[in-house]
Amino acid sequence: MTIAPPQQLQARSIRMNPADNVAIVVNDGGLAAGAVLESGLVLTQRVPQGHKVALQMIAAGAAVRRYNVTIGYALQDIAAGAWVQERQLQVPAAQELSQLPMASLAVPQPLPLEGYSFEGFLNADGSVGTRNLLAITTTVQCVAGVVAQAVSRIKTELMPLYPFVDDVVGLEHTYGCGVAIDAPEAIIPIRTLRNISLNPNFGGEIMVVSLGCEKLQPSRLLPPGSFPIIKGGSASDPADTVCLQDEHHVGFMSMLDSIVQSARPHLERLNARRRQTLPASALVVGVQCGGSDAFSGVTANPAVGFAADLLVRAGATIMFSENTEVRDAADQLTQRAASPEVAQAIVRELDWYDRYLARGQVDRSANTTPGNKAGGLSNIAEKAMGSIVKSGSFAISHVLAPGERLTAGQKGLVFAASPASDFICGTLQLAAGMNLHVFTTGRGTPYGLAEVPVIKVATRTDLARRWHDLMDLNAGRIADGQASIEELGWELFHLMLAVASGRKKTWAEHWKLHNQLVLFNPAPIT
Ligand code: CA
Numbered sequence: 001m002t003i004a005p006p007q008q009l010q011a012r013s014i015r016m017n018p019a020d021n022v023a024i025v026v027n028d029g030g031l032a033a034g035a036v037l038e039s040g041l042v043l044t045q046r047v048p049q050g051h052k053v054a055l056q057m058i059a060a061g062a063a064v065r066r067y068n069v070t071i072g073y074a075l076q077d078i079a080a081g082a083w084v085q086e087r088q089l090q091v092p093a094a095q096e097l098s099q100l101p102m103a104s105l106a107v108p109q110p111l112p113l114e115g116y117s118f119e120g121f122l123n124a125d126g127s128v129g130t131r132n133l134l135a136i137t138t139t140v141q142c143v144a145g146v147v148a149q150a151v152s153r154i155k156t157e158l159m160p161l162y163p164f165v166d167d168v169v170g171l172e173h174t175y176g177c178g179v180a181i182d183a184p185e186a187i188i189p190i191r192t193l194r195n196i197s198l199n200p201n202f203g204g205e206i207m208v209v210s211l212g213c214e215k216l217q218p219s220r221l222l223p224p225g226s227f228p229i230i231k232g233g234s235a236s237d238p239a240d241t242v243c244l245q246d247e248h249h250v251g252f253m254s255m256l257d258s259i260v261q262s263a264r265p266h267l268e269r270l271n272a273r274r275r276q277t278l279p280a281s282a283l284v285v286g287v288q289c290g291g292s293d294a295f296s297g298v299t300a301n302p303a304v305g306f307a308a309d310l311l312v313r314a315g316a317t318i319m320f321s322e323n324t325e326v327r328d329a330a331d332q333l334t335q336r337a338a339s340p341e342v343a344q345a346i347v348r349e350l351d352w353y354d355r356y357l358a359r360g361q362v363d364r365s366a367n368t369t370p371g372n373k374a375g376g377l378s379n380i381a382e383k384a385m386g387s388i389v390k391s392g393s394f395a396i397s398h399v400l401a402p403g404e405r406l407t408a409g410q411k412g413l414v415f416a417a418s419p420a421s422d423f424i425c426g427t428l429q430l431a432a433g434m435n436l437h438v439f440t441t442g443r444g445t446p447y448g449l450a451e452v453p454v455i456k457v458a459t460r461t462d463l464a465r466r467w468h469d470l471m472d473l474n475a476g477r478i479a480d481g482q483a484s485i486e487e488l489g490w491e492l493f494h495l496m497l498a499v500a501s502g503r504k505k506t507w508a509e510h511w512k513l514h515n516q517l518v519l520f521n522p523a524p525i526t
Pocket of ligand 1: 420
């Protein structure tokens with residue numbers, strides 16, 4: 001059976017701002033030469049879906065404007081009605097970080113939004129989980145195979161006894177040995193792992209599997225005194241640790257048995273927990289995009305931005321990240337900072353990242369993928385404008401460096417600095433303490449995490465139709481003229497509350513689509 005696409009009755013295009021001299025084509029399959037836009041403009045050549053059409057003659061050297069921002073300079077004359085392509089544009093120079101407006105914008109105070117709640121798991125430290133998971137922290141990749149088998153045994157042997165525990169997750173990674181562990185920047189992967197083990201979805205139950213001889217010793221990963229003694233641990237060994245090289249382990253089965261036995265008391269305590277009604281302010285939402293197209297900044301990301309404002313108004317925490325995708329809008333971030341100190345912290349993170357990229361002899365052109373370009377995004381300047389709208393409109397109240405964790409009072413809009421890589425960004429937002437993840441995509445990705453529910457938002461109806469059992473929300477309805485950004489934003493907000501409550505599962509949860517944790521390690525490997 002084939003499903004016919006809806007009839008394309010008329011040519012549709014979207015101009016983001018009245019000052020723009022380009023618009024993007026909305027119709028599935030693009031528009032042929034001769035198609036007439038709503039304004040009466042006739043296309044002089046075929047323009048693919050999501051790609052830009054010149055709304056007027058753009059002379060060589062003139063600025064090409066989208067979002068009322070220069071996304072490039074024309075390298076040749078571009079006729080009205082022509083397809084504006086990547087090779088016709090010169091990318092604008094990067095903004096100087098030393099001359100940015102600092103906390104200069106009078107951002108309106110959020111109007112409190114009250115009366116919204118969800119059902120979550122309240123932890124002893126006041127944080128709130130949206131899932132009730134047993135996580136097994138690992139110090140080194142060497143133990144990954146053993147932990148995977150232990151997890152499989154725990155699932156078949158123990159999980160039926162503990163019906164109120166949602167799942168058991170092995171926190172596997174490639175770090176822990178063969179790395180320059182004393183390099184200054186090793187702090188990033190180490191604190192990332194530490195803080196992931198403290199994620200609210202794991203209920204404060206920490207169990208660790210270590211090899212024994214690795215550089216990242218359990219006491220270095222989770223030093224005594226750095227956080228309260230974990231249930232099951234002692235003052236000398238604050239977390240409950242199984243060490244595979246311990247002499248009492250004779251044979252592989254002994255290791256497996258030891259891990260499975262260690263899991264029991266943790267599962268016992270997790271199983272005794274119940275969801276309770278908590279205000280929406282307990283949500284900690286991480287947002288990011290991946291597989292972006294020209295619709296990302298028109299449909300899904302603005303809807304996420306609207307929902308971000310609702311979360312800020314409800315007193316919740318919302319994190320946005322992806323350094324390379326905000327770099328070209330650095331001035332928009334620093335002027336929206338709640339204070340000069342916050343603006344300075346944004347500059348600190350972007351400057352550190354500039355130097356990190358320079359060390360690897362790459363520049364901002366390293367971002368934007370072939371898929372981005374096929375989807376109509378010419379360069380990183382254009383991508384950044386579409387990416388940053390996910391952060392909504394309120395002031396940025398806090399900044400986290402990669403791998404850092406939010407503290408109790410850090411509510412509102414947070415810039416959690418991270419690479420834009422989907423898996424690394426998700427991993428760092430987990431470390432920051434997110435209990436819900438929102439992911440927008442235009443090209444499509446089956447992305448999911450075992451540690452936290454991931455709500456995926458499609459930017460186009462065509463993607464939502466084809467990936468009907470992978471996408472949780474279709475923001476393409478905005479481009480189709482069937483819903484407004486506000487309506488989609490509210491829909492996403494309600495969906496977040498339902499997913500956080502466990503009333504609704506995301507498609508990634510349904511299919512158990514789990515990407516690996518990928519640590520950001522800017523330090524050398526030995
Ligand atoms: Ca991303």
